[in-house]
Structure formats: C-alpha cells, structure tokens
Amino acid sequence: MTSQTMDPGLERPFNGEALLGRLFEQTLGAFELFNVYIGERLGLYRALAADGSATPDQLARRAGIGPRYAREWLEQQATAGILEVDDPSAEAEFRQYSLPLGHREPLLDQESLGYAAFMPRYIVSVGGAMPALLDAFRTGSGVPWDRYGDDMRQAQAAANRPLFLSVVGQEWLAAIPDVHHRLAADPPARVADLGCGEGWLSIGLAAAYPMIRVVGVDADPASIEAAERHASEANVSDRVSFELGDAVGLGRGEPFDLVLIFEALHDLSRPVEVLRAARELLSPDGAVIVVDERTADAFTGMALDNPIERFLYAVSTTVCLPNSLAERPSAATGTVIRASTVDRYAREAGFTSTDILPIEHEMFRVYRLNP
Numbered sequence: 038m039t040s041q042t043m044d045p046g047l048e049r050p051f052n053g054e055a056l057l058g059r060l061f062e063q064t065l066g067a068f069e070l071f072n073v074y075i076g077e078r079l080g081l082y083r084a085l086a087a088d089g090s091a092t093p094d095q096l097a098r099r100a101g102i103g104p105r106y107a108r109e110w111l112e113q114q115a116t117a118g119i120l121e122v123d124d125p126s127a128e129a130e131f132r133q134y135s136l137p138l139g140h141r142e143p144l145l146d147q148e149s150l151g152y153a154a155f156m157p158r159y160i161v162s163v164g165g166a167m168p169a170l171l172d173a174f175r176t177g178s179g180v181p182w183d184r185y186g187d188d189m190r191q192a193q194a195a196a197n198r199p200l201f202l203s204v205v206g207q208e209w210l211a212a213i214p215d216v217h218h219r220l221a222a223d224p225p226a227r228v229a230d231l232g233c234g235e236g237w238l239s240i241g242l243a244a245a246y247p248m249i250r251v252v253g254v255d256a257d258p259a260s261i262e263a264a265e266r267h268a269s270e271a272n273v274s275d276r277v278s279f280e281l282g283d284a285v286g287l288g289r290g291e292p293f294d295l296v297l298i299f300e301a302l303h304d305l306s307r308p309v310e311v312l313r314a315a316r317e318l319l320s321p322d323g324a325v326i327v328v329d330e331r332t333a334d335a336f337t338g339m340a341l342d343n344p345i346e347r348f349l350y351a352v353s354t355t356v357c358l359p360n361s362l363a364e365r366p367s368a369a370t371g372t373v374i375r376a377s378t379v380d381r382y383a384r385e386a387g388f389t390s391t392d393i394l395p396i397e398h399e400m401f402r403v404y405r406l407n408p
C-alpha cells in the first residue's frame with residue numbers, strides 16, 4: 038500500500054504527498070496573510086500609495102515603524118509579488134518599493150466590491166480565539182462573538198460594506214417591485230435590520246431610499262457603538278437608529294414595512310423565535326427578506342472544486358457554530374445553512390412558504406418569507 042489510498046467507489050485520490058504540498062501552500066498563504074495584515078493595520082500600503090515609491094527608511098519614517106522591520110517587510114512583499122521593487126540588485130537600503138496600480142483597489146479601496154485587505158483579519162481573529170475554541174470543542178460550550186475581538190467584527194463589516202452601500206438597496210431591493218415601491222413611498226417606510234453588525238446595511242438602505250427610517254438591532258455593544266459612529270459620519274443619524282439588544286425582543290412599537298436579516302440568521306441562537314418576532318411586527322403588506330449563505334443543497338462529501346462550500350464549513354467550525362452555541366438554548370445552525378433549513382425555520386415561525394428570489398450573488402442567496 039502506498040500513501041496513495043483511493044476512495045474505492047469514486048476513484049478519488051487521497052494522496053499523502055499531495056496533502057503535504059497542499060498544507061505547505063496553505064501555511065505559506067497564512068504567513069503571507071499575516072504580512073498583509075501588518076501592512077493593512079499599520080497603514081504601510083497607504084503610506085506607499087500616498088507618496089509613491091519608498092526606500093525602507095522612507096517607509097519607516099512615513100508610517101512610524103522600525104527601519105529594520107520596514108526593510109524585511111518590503112523584501113517579503115516584493116518576494117510575494119504584492120509590491121514592486123525597482124532594482125532588486127541595488128543595496129538593500131537604496132531599493133525603491135511601490136504599490137502597483139493594479140493592487141490599489143484590493144488593498145486600499147474599502148468601498149470597492151474588489152476590496153480584499155480585510156481578509157487576513159479573520160485569520161488573526163480566529164488565531165487569537167483558539168484557546169477558547171479548543172475549550173469549546175472539548176466541552177461543547179460556545180465562544181461569544183466579542184471573544185473574537187475587533188478584527189472579526191471589523192472584517193465582517195468590511196466584507197459586506199461595499200455590497201451594502203452600492204448594491205443591496207440600489208439593485209436587489211429595487212428588483213422586488215412591491216418592496217421597492219413601498220420604500221420609495223410616503224408615509225416613510227419603517228425598516229428593521231436585525232443582527233445589523235456595524236450598521237452598513239442600515240446606512241446603505243437609507244442612502245438608497247431617502248425617505249425610509251431604519252432601526253438596526255444587534256446584541257453586540259461594540260457593533261452598535263461602531264454603527265452609531267458610521268451613521269453619524271454618513272449624516273443619516275436622523276433616519277437611522279441602532280438598538281442594543283436581542284433581536285428576539287424586537288420592537289413592541291410601530292410595525293415594520295420591511296425586516297431584513299442579512300448574514301445573521303445562521304448566527305442566531307434562536308432563529309425561529311427571531312423570525313416569529315419579525316412576522317408579528319410586520320405591517321399588513323410588509324416583507325421579510327433573509328439573506329444568507331449560498332450553500333449547496335445537501336452535504337456532498339469531498340468538494341475540492343467548491344471553494345464556497347469549503348469556506349463556509351471552515352468558518353462554521355471556527356466562528357459561527359461556536360458563536361451560536363455561546364447562548365442556550367441554541368439551534369446550533371452553523372454557517373452552512375441550507376435553503377431547506379431556512380424554509381423549515383420560516384414555517385416553524387408561522388410563515389406559509391419561502392421563495393428564493395432570482396438575485397444572483399456568488400456568496401449569498403436571497404429569501405423572501407411569506408406570512
């Protein structure tokens with residue numbers, strides 16, 4: 038028997054050497070991500086972009102970092118093909134490094150759908166939470182959202198921000214005629230954004246529909262604090278407010294014309310109770326829209342050709358499942374929330390059916406829950 042053990046039915050190779058190579062590549066990727074993290078968090082890319090190219094000493098002065106670290110980091114970034122170096126054969130201290138034009142958008146443009154520099158924050162965050170995570174695996178307990186720290190919350194906010202500010206209101210809701218008309222009409226529609234995180238969806242909707250009033254609800258104090266700051270900076274605080282609390286206790290006030298739960302249903306410990314609360318708070322023609330992960334229809338075993346499914350499972354074990362288990366009782370959904378699960382939760386909450394709307398997105402599926 039060699040290290041190549043075949044899955045007998047499907048002739049798929051489970052090859053030890055291939056796995057070794059793959060794990061090396063992924064370890065390399067993780068270390069390179071830490072270096073992108075350093076560049077993003079310390080403003081090194083921004084400093085390079087602001088004044089063109091820089092020697093190690095110039096970058097150290099501009100960004101306020103140690104010169105020896107600046108030199109090593111610049112060499113690492115050039116070696117990894119992220120930065121450009123003018124003359125690799127020059128003396129180390131005279132080499133000029135620059136941020137190639139094509140890398141500005143992924144590294145600097147926080148409002149672009151092509152922004153990527155937030156991604157290493159996920160990895161750093163999970164690394165920091167690993168002791169708690171190991172404990173949770175052993176005991177079956179959970180890891181609360183705030184245990185993942187600022188990096189996780191800010192990465193989540195950064196990941197969806199461009200979509201929230203330029204697509205969800207402008208394209209997705211605009212493509213649902215009754216919802217669009219209500220949001221554009223007088224008297225001003227009331228919208229709830231449950232599990233609002235740092236509030237970018239609430240802010241983006243208020244920008245897309247200048248009449249509406251939005252209430253964002255989140256159980257995480259740091260998220261609400263950031264959301265209030267972002268809304269004030271975006272000058273929408275007169276129409277967008279945020280409430281700290283459990284979405285289960287939503288409202289008790291005026292009805293809502295639209296309730297949105299964006300990438301949060303699978304995080305909720307009590308998703309059915311939250312959906313029930315949302316349903317009870319709807320105005321007579323109101324709508325509940327849930328956006329959650331674009332999972333496969335069912336578990337398939339090996340899915341090497343499906344990076345989205347692999348990503349969702351890898352995030353589930355390390356973030357979303359432990360997060361939802363931090364409160365009890367918990368539905369313990371995990372990130373891999375299937376369309377059938379959303380439909381089941383909706384029916385248990387009293388909705389009659391669920392439609393999957395024809396809105397295409399690589400990561401997300403859009404559901405409308407029918408009262």
Ligand SMILES: C[S@@+](CC[C@H](N)C(=O)[O-])C[C@H]1O[C@@H](n2cnc3c(N)ncnc32)[C@H](O)[C@@H]1O
Pocket residue numbers: 182193194197231232233234235238254255256257260282283284285298299300301304305306
């Ligand atoms: C993955 S984040 C999504 C945030 C935001 N909707 C977005 O798409 O960027 C899930 C959010 O749900 C919040 N959350 C979890 N359980 C909650 C609950 N019971 N009530 C309100 N918010 C909750 C978390 O604090 C977190 O901010």
